[in-house]
Amino acid sequence: MLEWQSDSPVSLEISTSPDFSKTKQLYAGSAHRYFLSGLANGDYYLRLKTLEGQTSTPLLVSVVHQSLNRALFLVAIGALVTLAVVITILRGARDE
Amino acid sequence: MNEAAAILPPTVGWILLALFSALWVGLGFYWGRRNKSFEDHALAGRNIGLALGSATAAATWITSNTTMLAPQFALELGVWGMLAYTTASFGLFLFAPMAGRIRKLMPTGYTSGDFFRLRYGRTAWSIFMVYTLFYSLTWLVSMAMAGGILLNALSGIPYAWGMTVILGVCVAYTMRGGLAAVIGTDFIQSLIIIVGVVIVGFAVLSHVSVDEIHHNLEATRPALLNVLFPAAIMAIFNNLLFGLGEVFHNNVWWSRAFAFRDGVGGKAFALGGLIWFPIPVAAGFIALASGALNVPVPAADMVGPLVVADVLGEFGAIAIFIVVFCSLASSLDSLLAATSDLITEDIYRKLMRPDAPLETLKKVAQYVTLALGLFTWAVCLPRIGTLASVLFFAGPLVGSMIWPIVTGLYWRRASTVGAVGGMLLGAGVGLVCYFAIGWYVATLIATAVSMVWVLACAHFSKARFDWAKLSEAA
Structure with missing residues (x-):
C-alpha cells in the first residue's frame, strides 16, 4: 500500500530504471493511497509527479515471489x- | 474511507438502512409467528422445499467476503486468485450427496455436534465444539465488521452505527422467526443479490472493454495474468479445501440438511452451488477493471464496492449498498441461528438439561441468539484486524475436520482415534504453517496431515461402527 500527502492532483509513475528513462503511469488523480500488486520479480522505482512537472524522491520496491x-x-x-x-x-x- | 470520501450521501444510506431493516424485521416476525417448539424454531418443521432450499444455500454462501474478499483475491492474486475464490462452490456441490446421507442416517438429528458426539464420542465432540465455535464466532465478527466498514465506505454512516444496526436487525428477526425467518428472508435476499450483481456487471462492462482491462493489467500488473503466479496457484487448493471444511463441519449447513424435506437436500445444495458460482467471478472481474478505469484503491478489500460506486455514481452506490446489506444479512442470520441452535442443543440440552421441554429450548435458543449478537457487537466495536487475516486463521481448524466427517459418514471403520488425532495433528501443523509460510498453505497442509492420520487409523482399525447409533439424536 502506497500513501502520500498532496494538496493537488498527482500521477503515480513506475519504472525499472532509477533514472525513469522508461515509465508507466499507474494512477492519475486526487487520491492519497494506491494498492500496488501484480508486479513480476525485480526492482521497481516509483515516484509522484504533479501537474507542474515536479517529482518526488523515488521509492525503491523489490519484488520476490x-x-x-x-x-x-x-x-x-x-x-x-x-x-x-x-x-x-x-x-x-x-x-x- | 470517511464521510467526505463516501459516494452516497449519509441521508440516503440511513433511508435505505431503515427501509430494509424494517422489511427484514417485519418478515421475520411474520414468518416466526407459527413457531411453537424448538424443532419449529431450529429446523423450520423439517419441511423446506427445493426453491427455498436452493435460495438459502446460495444466499448464505454469498457473504460479505464474496463481495469484499473475492475482489481482493483478484487484485492480489490475479485471474487465478479470482478462480481460486470460486472453488468455494465445491463445498456446496460435494455437500449435496452428503446432505442426503445425513438425513438418512440422522432423521431426527439437530446439529453437526450431534453427529460428532454420537459417531466419535465426547473427546472428539469437545474438540469439534472448540473449533466450530472459534470458526463461527470469527465468521460472525468478520461479517459484522464488514457491514460497518462497507456502510461507512459507501454512505459515510459511522462504522459503529452501521455495524450496530445491521447486527441488531439480524438478531431481532432471527430471535423471533428462527430458521423459517432466516430461510424466507434468504430467498428474497438471494433474488436481490443476483439481480443486483447482473445489473452492476453489465454496467461496468459498458464503461470499459475486456481488451482495455487486459492491456492495462499487462502494462501495470503483469503478474496478475501469469498462469504460473506462485502465490496464486498455491491459493487454489487451499481455498477449495477451506470451503469444503467450512461447509462440511458447520451447523449452518447441517441444520439445513436436517430442515430440508426428504429428498430435497442433494438437489438444493447442488443448485445453490450453481447459483453462487458466478458471483465471485463477477466481483473479481470488477476488481481487475479498477486499473483500466483509473479507480484508486485505498484498501484491497474495498476494491469491488469502490469500483462500482466510482463508475456508476449514486445509482451504483445504491445498488451495491443494497446487495451488500442483503449478502451480509443472509449470512449473519444463518450463522446466528445455527450457532445458537448448536449451543442450545449440544451444551444446554445434552450437558445441562436433557429433560428440558421443546418450548423451553426454543426460549433458550432465542436468548443465546441475543447473547451471540451482544458478544459480536462488543468484539467488533473497536474495529481490530483485517478481514482476510481474521478469516484465514480458522482455515487449518476447519480443514482438519474434513476427513473425520467424510469417513465418519461413509466408513464403518473410521475410528475415534483417527478423528481426534486427525483434528489435533492437522490443525496443529496447519497453524504452524500459517505462521511459518502463510495463510495460503495453512488449510491445505492441515487437511493433508489430517487425511494421512485418519486413513492410517481407518486402515488398521478393527472397529465397525453401528450406523443405528446415529439415529438416537432426538
Missing part, C-alpha cells in the same frame, strides 16, 4: 487430497 517449485508441489498435494475427498464421497458407503 514465492518459489514456483514449492507452489507446484503444493498444487500436487492439493489435487491429491481433493481427489481423494471426491472419490470417498462419490463411492459412498461400501462397507454397510
